[in-house]
Amino acid sequence: MPASTVPLPFLHPLAVAARVVMLCLVALLTLIATRDVTQLWWIALLAGAGIPAVIAPRHRILAPLGRFAEVVIVAMAASQVAASAVQGSNLGAAAMLPYLAVPLTVTAMNRRVREGAALLGVAAVALVVSGLVTETAAGRQLEQANYLAVCAQWLTLAVLGTIAASTLQRIMQVRGESKPQPYAEATRLLTQLRSVARQLPGATLDPGGISEHLLEELRTVARTDRGAVLSASGGGRLVVLAQVGVDRVDWETTLDADSAIADAWATQQPQTAHRSQSRSHSGPEVSALVVPLVAGVRTVGLVTLEADVAGAYPAAVVDQVTALTRPAALRLEAALLFDEVRSLATNEERQRLAREIHDGVAQELVMVGYGIDNALATLPDDAKETAEELRTLRGEVTRVITELRLSLFELRSEVDRHGGLAAAIAEYARTVGASAGLRVHLSLDESTARLPAATEAEMLRIAQEAITNARKHAQATNLWVTCAVDPPFAQIEVSDDGQGIADQRPDGRYGLAIMAERAERIRGRLEIRPRRPSGTTVAVVLGTLPRRDSVRDSVTAPEGE
The missing domain is CATH 3.30.565.10 (Histidine kinase-like ATPase, C-terminal domain)
Incomplete structure (x- = not known):
């Protein structure tokens, strides 16, 4: 697209605000330095030069021209104000030079390195040339040493500000690239999860299936008359994902109880005991082993094994059990997370469908029912057959509305946590x-x-x-x-x-x-x-x-x- 036909974007509030604030500042400093209101015409000229850079910040021609015009006007105005200053050229030059930060910072934030260097060069040359040709009100040349020293200070500050702005822009860009938007990150993770799930053998994202397989593996290395895999459910309790044994067992699922189960969860270390961890078993000789399933730093579950003999779980057996539970903990955590994501997605979809049905079909059917009622009310007395047909139709609409309301109730029904x-x-x-x-x-x-x-x-x-x-x-x-x-x-x-x-x-x-x-x-x-x-x-x-x-x-x- 040709430069002349590039559409002009809307005014950026921050760009306008920065220029307005800086114009007010240099205007105030000019009045203090010169006590001459006529010198404010430089401020008006500077405001006019900044208009192209404000209304067309991305234009390939207008925006750079506006910034170069601002720099040249600042240099000319600095020498003129310095010549008219009441208390010397130092204060006069310093009155206009702060405005240099505006075009240079904007250039740095837009990552225009060459344009920024060109602006600094133009500013330096313009300041020196205007200082050499400008005379004071008394007909004497400016005090060149003082004037050039002030200009050098402000140019140095402008360079430092440009470098700081450019660095900040790079940091913000890196942060934006390393931290994508939540939906983009969610899409990436879910895509990876889908790919991994397709590569896994069998139904290995089922917490119950993983737990049952783990118990079968453990029975090959440790005697297990009773065993269970438990996982957290919230509220300080555990839920049984799978269990083995000749009889059904009522495992202790309270984490604040005095039990090896609670100790293993709190310490993330295997625990052995000489009493059953179930509330329904009371055998004379019981050996119990509780091994936490730790994925990273998080405990995702516990494995509880019991044998009806004393000393069934020596250190060597505990090591063998732990060697099997370490990889199983990661598999179980992945399955539990997948289960949670699936449940959240399902519940969200059910709620979305309920909202759409309520706001769409249900409301339209209600309006149809009202229309039938109005038609019945306006029928003449001799239209008995038509009235009967309308009543039948009204009854059918009422039935469908009732069905929809029950469907909405079903969609919104969930098991409360408490x-x-x-x-x-x-x-x-x-x-x-x-x-x-x-x-x-x-x-x-x-x-x-x-x-x-x-x-x-x-x-x-x-x-x-x-x-x-x-x-x-x-x-x-x-x-x-x-x-x-x-x-x-x-x-x-x-x-x-x-x-x-x-x-x-x-x-x-x-x-x-x-x-x-x-x-x-x-x-x-x-x-x-x-x-x-x-x-x-x-x-x-x-x-x-x-x-x-x-x-x-x-x-x-x-x-x-």
Whole structure:
């Protein structure tokens, strides 16, 4: 593009402010030095010369010409003000020379090294020449030594200022290159994560799978009658990612308890003990080993091993176990981070969809309903058939709006960090039951220990899908929702007294397939069976049987009315 046709950008506020402040400063110094208002015409001339550099800072011709004009005018004005100074040429010259910092600093910030050197040379020559040809009011030449000394001082300051500005610009540029914008950095990291995930063998970004594989490896080097991998869940508690043993074990998951588990987490060192780390096991001879999983400086989890013999974990065995847990800690941390990123992305997408549905389709359907109401109100009395059709249409619109509102509620439902899985399921069941006219029977049994956050989220979605299927397709009167959580065991059952699953529509069968996929993702199992005398039971079971028979009994819907 030719220079003459380059578009002029908008005025830059900082450039304008710098010039205005500096013009005010030199104007004040000129008045102090000369006590002559007529000398301010240099200030007006200087302001006019700076206009091209302000309104077109990137122009290849106008901007440099403006800066060179400013430098020449400053040199001429310095000698003239020095000649008119009341108290000598030193004060007069110093009144105008501070303005040299403006064009030189702008040049340095734009990284125009050659232009900056040229400006300094033009300034030096112009100051010397104007000083030689300028006479004072008394007809005498300026005191050349003093005048040139003042000019040299200000030129030196201008050079130092230019170098400082150029250095600052380079530092800012390096910082900008080394610290990209958050979204650019996130894109880079996620791209790397995707590439790495594709190169990893199998489902190695699953925390549960990694934990189970680690326990199997450890059983080859150390006797393990019971074992578990635990990870932090927030709130000073741990969650069980995987466990092995003949019986289900209730591990101590409180980090503020007096246990080897809490000591290993705090010290990041292996701990041995002669008592069980579980609250449900009471054997006469127990050896326990707790090894922290440390990735860098961060503890990401613990491995707990127990054997029903004394002295099962000597120093040599501890070294072998530690050698296996070191690389596993990094794998587990990567899996946990990936799980967290996936959960955050999923939740954000659900919230985005909820907002779009609420602000888009839902609002438009409401307006359609209002339009039908207005049409009904304006119909003549003899248009009974049209009125009946409109009422039918209004009922259908109302039904769709209700469905959308329930879908929004489902999208926005999450497991509260403090409330737990059972509370989230109960809230959803009550809301859906009230909208559908179902009698909801709740049976909740949840321990203080928590499942991993990703597992809780999947269990909630399975329960929501089962409740939604019962509401839409079962034509039921009663809904039984039972939830038992005793990590790592969990079981949710949704039963209805409707027509069963034989005549379900394709979308209902698709919902069952989604539930099966979710259950498989958290290594659980989905059970679908008919309920007697009528209805369907959908259950998702995670882990082995609980230690309390009462929990198992509580998750069974009544078989009869």
